[in-house]
Amino acid sequence: MARIAVLIAQRLGLGVLILFAVSLIIMFVVELLPGDTCQELMGQGATPQTLQACRAALGLDDPMHERYLSWLGGMLTGDMGISLANQRPIDELVIRRILNTFFLAGIAAAIAVPLSLMLGILAAMYRNSIFDRIVNVSTLTSISFPEFFVAYILIFIFAVELGMFPSVSNVHADMAFQERLYRSLLPALSLTLVITAHMMRMTRATIVNLMASPYIEMARLKGIRGMRIITYHALPNAFAPIINVITLNLAYLIVGVVVVEVVFVYPGLGQLLVDAVSNRDMPLVQAGALMFAAVYVLLNLFADIVSIISNPRLLHPR
Amino acid sequence: MDKLRELENEVRLGRLSRRSFLARASALGIAGAAGVPLISERAMASSPSVGGQFRIGIGSGSSSDSMDPGTITDTYMQVVNYGLRNNLTEVTPDGELIGELAESFEASEDARSWTFRLRDGVEFHNGKTLDANDVVETMNHHRGEDSESGARQLFDDVDEIVAEDDRTVTFHLSSGNADFPFLMNDYRLTICPVVDGELDLSGNGTGGYILDSFDPGERTTMSRNPNYWKENAAFFETVEVLVMRDSTSRTNALTTGDIDVMNRVAPSSVNLVGRGGNVRVEQTSGNQHYSFPMHVDREPFDDWHVRKAIKLAVDREQLLQTVLSGHGYVGNDHPIGRANRFFHEELPQRQFDPEEARHHLREAGHENLQLTLKVSDAAFVGAVDAGQLMAETMAEAGIDLRVDRVPSDGYWSNVWLEEPFVASYWGGRPTEDWMFTEGYAAGANWNDTNWDNERFNELLREARAELDEDRRREMYHEMQELVHDDGGSLIPIFANYIMGLSDEVQHGEMANNWDLDGLKCLERWWFA
Numbered sequence: 001m002a003r004i005a006v007l008i009a010q011r012l013g014l015g016v017l018i019l020f021a022v023s024l025i026i027m028f029v030v031e032l033l034p035g036d037t038c039q040e041l042m043g044q045g046a047t048p049q050t051l052q053a054c055r056a057a058l059g060l061d062d063p064m065h066e067r068y069l070s071w072l073g074g075m076l077t078g079d080m081g082i083s084l085a086n087q088r089p090i091d092e093l094v095i096r097r098i099l100n101t102f103f104l105a106g107i108a109a110a111i112a113v114p115l116s117l118m119l120g121i122l123a124a125m126y127r128n129s130i131f132d133r134i135v136n137v138s139t140l141t142s143i144s145f146p147e148f149f150v151a152y153i154l155i156f157i158f159a160v161e162l163g164m165f166p167s168v169s170n171v172h173a174d175m176a177f178q179e180r181l182y183r184s185l186l187p188a189l190s191l192t193l194v195i196t197a198h199m200m201r202m203t204r205a206t207i208v209n210l211m212a213s214p215y216i217e218m219a220r221l222k223g224i225r226g227m228r229i230i231t232y233h234a235l236p237n238a239f240a241p242i243i244n245v246i247t248l249n250l251a252y253l254i255v256g257v258v259v260v261e262v263v264f265v266y267p268g269l270g271q272l273l274v275d276a277v278s279n280r281d282m283p284l285v286q287a288g289a290l291m292f293a294a295v296y297v298l299l300n301l302f303a304d305i306v307s308i309i310s311n312p313r314l315l316h317p318r
Numbered sequence: 319m320d321k322l323r324e325l326e327n328e329v330r331l332g333r334l335s336r337r338s339f340l341a342r343a344s345a346l347g348i349a350g351a352a353g354v355p356l357i358s359e360r361a362m363a364s365s366p367s368v369g370g371q372f373r374i375g376i377g378s379g380s381s382s383d384s385m386d387p388g389t390i391t392d393t394y395m396q397v398v399n400y401g402l403r404n405n406l407t408e409v410t411p412d413g414e415l416i417g418e419l420a421e422s423f424e425a426s427e428d429a430r431s432w433t434f435r436l437r438d439g440v441e442f443h444n445g446k447t448l449d450a451n452d453v454v455e456t457m458n459h460h461r462g463e464d465s466e467s468g469a470r471q472l473f474d475d476v477d478e479i480v481a482e483d484d485r486t487v488t489f490h491l492s493s494g495n496a497d498f499p500f501l502m503n504d505y506r507l508t509i510c511p512v513v514d515g516e517l518d519l520s521g522n523g524t525g526g527y528i529l530d531s532f533d534p535g536e537r538t539t540m541s542r543n544p545n546y547w548k549e550n551a552a553f554f555e556t557v558e559v560l561v562m563r564d565s566t567s568r569t570n571a572l573t574t575g576d577i578d579v580m581n582r583v584a585p586s587s588v589n590l591v592g593r594g595g596n597v598r599v600e601q602t603s604g605n606q607h608y609s610f611p612m613h614v615d616r617e618p619f620d621d622w623h624v625r626k627a628i629k630l631a632v633d634r635e636q637l638l639q640t641v642l643s644g645h646g647y648v649g650n651d652h653p654i655g656r657a658n659r660f661f662h663e664e665l666p667q668r669q670f671d672p673e674e675a676r677h678h679l680r681e682a683g684h685e686n687l688q689l690t691l692k693v694s695d696a697a698f699v700g701a702v703d704a705g706q707l708m709a710e711t712m713a714e715a716g717i718d719l720r721v722d723r724v725p726s727d728g729y730w731s732n733v734w735l736e737e738p739f740v741a742s743y744w745g746g747r748p749t750e751d752w753m754f755t756e757g758y759a760a761g762a763n764w765n766d767t768n769w770d771n772e773r774f775n776e777l778l779r780e781a782r783a784e785l786d787e788d789r790r791r792e793m794y795h796e797m798q799e800l801v802h803d804d805g806g807s808l809i810p811i812f813a814n815y816i817m818g819l820s821d822e823v824q825h826g827e828m829a830n831n832w833d834l835d836g837l838k839c840l841e842r843w844w845f846a
Contacts, residue, residue: 039728049470049471050470053463053464054466083382085380085384087384088534160573167571168570170536172536263564265375265562267536271381275535
């Protein structure tokens with residue numbers, strides 16, 4: 001176990017370095033985009049005088065490294081700075097939004113992960129049956145459509161025709177938990193449809209693969225049947241690859257759902273980040289992108305640790 | 319009934335006489351007797367009553383929005399701002415300028431100083447009484463060296479703003495401006511209070527609603543101001559203004575009753591929205607137009623014949639039908655629209671004429687002309703399609719138009735004003751002077767054609783200081799003719815404002831100077 005603690009510490013240290021590198025890259029990339037915050041904010045309305053006044057006020061005339069260092073200095077002392085676009089504190093903007101994003105991702109994961117594991121296991125058990133084919137075809141169909149299309153179809157069926165759910169999911173702070181959950185169900189369902197296929201097929205493939213291995217045959221010969229072989233013998237060995245796919249999809253649920261956010265008017269971090277990029281709002285882009293990068297780092301760390309724990313050979317190396 | 323509304327609209331715009339309204343209404347199968355009161359009665363259709371939660375989905379808004387009126391650029395914050403605050407002057411639904419926070423205003427003989435008398439006893443949301451100092455400080459926020467306000471150039475001619483007494487403010491201008499009170503109706507020039515020596519930009523205003531919460535890019539909530547100074551206005555108990563950028567989402571939300579009103583109905587889905595049960599579509603024809611500016615100081619656009627050929631080689635009717643599904647009207651290559659006072663009715667409409675265009679090309683010494691048009695849907699939705707259509711009709715006239723699609727991101731900063739031939743969009747301006755000064759005067763920041771016409775510039779100066787209505791009308795007509803004939807902008811279509819309303823929502827006569835009843839839907843509309 002001490003090995004794992006060391007590993008976590010190492011990886012976290014590395015994670016901090018990665019975040020630092022990410023922040024540098026983002027600084028350069030935002031700088032490379034044509035135009036600056038002032039131009040983008042005023043758009044058609046920009047005049048040379050207003051641009052000059054705006055740049056002076058926001059400190060955009062300073063050289064890039066100075067702006068980066070002052071931002072970094074703030075960041076290290078826990079101050080994320082203020083948005084260039086509307087002078088609001090960034091932590092206030094970002095934290096509320098990322099909690100919304102986590103909430104939606106959480107519901108989607110709570111539906112999608114058990115569902116795809118179950119479907120995958122059943123599909124592996126009844127391989128090549130009608131059931132297997134139906135599950136495969138339907139999940140592959142839903143992953144093949146673009147997200148917004150899946151979302152529109154769900155809205156059409158559940159909001160417009162049946163009237164069971166609202167068509168907009170504009171959750172906000174003073175909303176009760178049940179109301180929030182109810183309003184977030186349709187977007188969560190769209191996300192579920194989009195990610196289920198990947199996890200389901202990985203589960204199915206891994207288990208099918210394991211079912212052909214000699215130790216499973218041995219177990220069969222001993223007279224153990226069906227479900228028990230899978231849950232007790234096959235599944236523990238299948239965990240490593242499955243958990244990797246699950247974490248990839250969880251990361252996607254957090255960083256890649258801006259389309260669904262827009263369609264359902266859900267106030268997540270995605271739309272905020274898109275706005276920030278189009279406004280060249282550097283501190284806000286940094287904050288959002290670092291959150292996303294941190295999610296990736298942590299989820300990958302989690303996947304690796306689960307793989308190690310589930311594999312005795314890695315847990316107790318000689 | 320849609321057709322009937324359209325006719326009513328025409329009557330209001332003065333394009334259709336009452337008599338022909340009746341004739342055409344009865345052709346639609348509406349009995350004359352029933353038609354007569356329709357126009358006058360609709361304004362009082364059901365007498366407004368207070369109450370209800372009004373939810374409106376608006377197709378713009380960004381997480382960068384701020385409560386500082388100087389930063390406002392689009393419909394979302396314009397509507398929110400007009401819920402919270404008031405201007406000095408107001409444009410009524412029939413286009414007349416009246417005082418809002420000013421109870422009266424008058425000019426000196428030469429229109430070089432304007433004096434506004436404020437209403438007595440108007441209170442801000444925090445209980446402070448409106449006085450002249452608030453007005454002066456608000457205006458100073460938008461002018462001066464350090465101002466970042468988008469309204470800054472409106473004050474270029476303003477030398478001094480003086481508070482004569484508690485309720486009187488005088489603006490001294492460096493040159494006469496007959497339309498100055500119209501400028502005071504600019505959506506950015508809403509009056510904010512001075513609190514503890516500083517201008518309070520937090521949303522505290524004199525408007526019909528009090529700000530409850532503001533989440534930029536998401537939603538804004540307000541509740542009715544029980545102490546509102548304006549009578550018969552602001553009827554909703556609470557108001558929720560939502561950012562809904564996807565037009566399908568807005569349409570769905572309206573159909574399922576999650577919102578009561580949406581703006582920017584996609585022209586192609588007008589019929590579908592209108593079909594959905596207890597929802598209706600309403601339109602106003604205003605001044606917003608789509609244009610294709612050419613830089614007249616660059617080859618080949620420096621040749622008048624080439625510009626003329628390009629203007630003649632466009633099938634405006636087809637563009638109107640395709641890009642706007644007919645929900646608008648054709649433009650005549652000048653930026654003055656039907657909602658302007660001095661719109662030139664008699665100016666002959668330019669038609670699609672490939673032969674004539676070919677003739678002008680030959681005059682310019684071109685047998686075949688190759689051009690590149692830069693377009694993006696950032697200019698307006700459908701700009702790329704419009705470019706393709708133009709390429710086809712121009713081919714008939716011997717112009718080889720290459721349509722170059724460029725990224726939406728950064729379009730207004732890197733393409734517009736920079737490239738010689740692009741697609742553009744103008745929201746239109748309430749006065750001729752304003753529109754021409756911003757976009758067509760020599761040297762103006764947004765003169766997107768680099769046009770510099772001596773006669774035009776001279777007329778612009780003269781007309782601005784002219785107080786006689788008829789003389790001004792003549793001048794502005796001549797200026798429209800000049801832009802139409804010599805200007806660098808191809809202006810093929812004017813787009814309607816198209817809104818979707820739940821049947822519960824009622825309103826009086828609808829203003830057409832901006833979207834959503836002159837942006838004042840929050841205080842002018844009510845629930846049946």
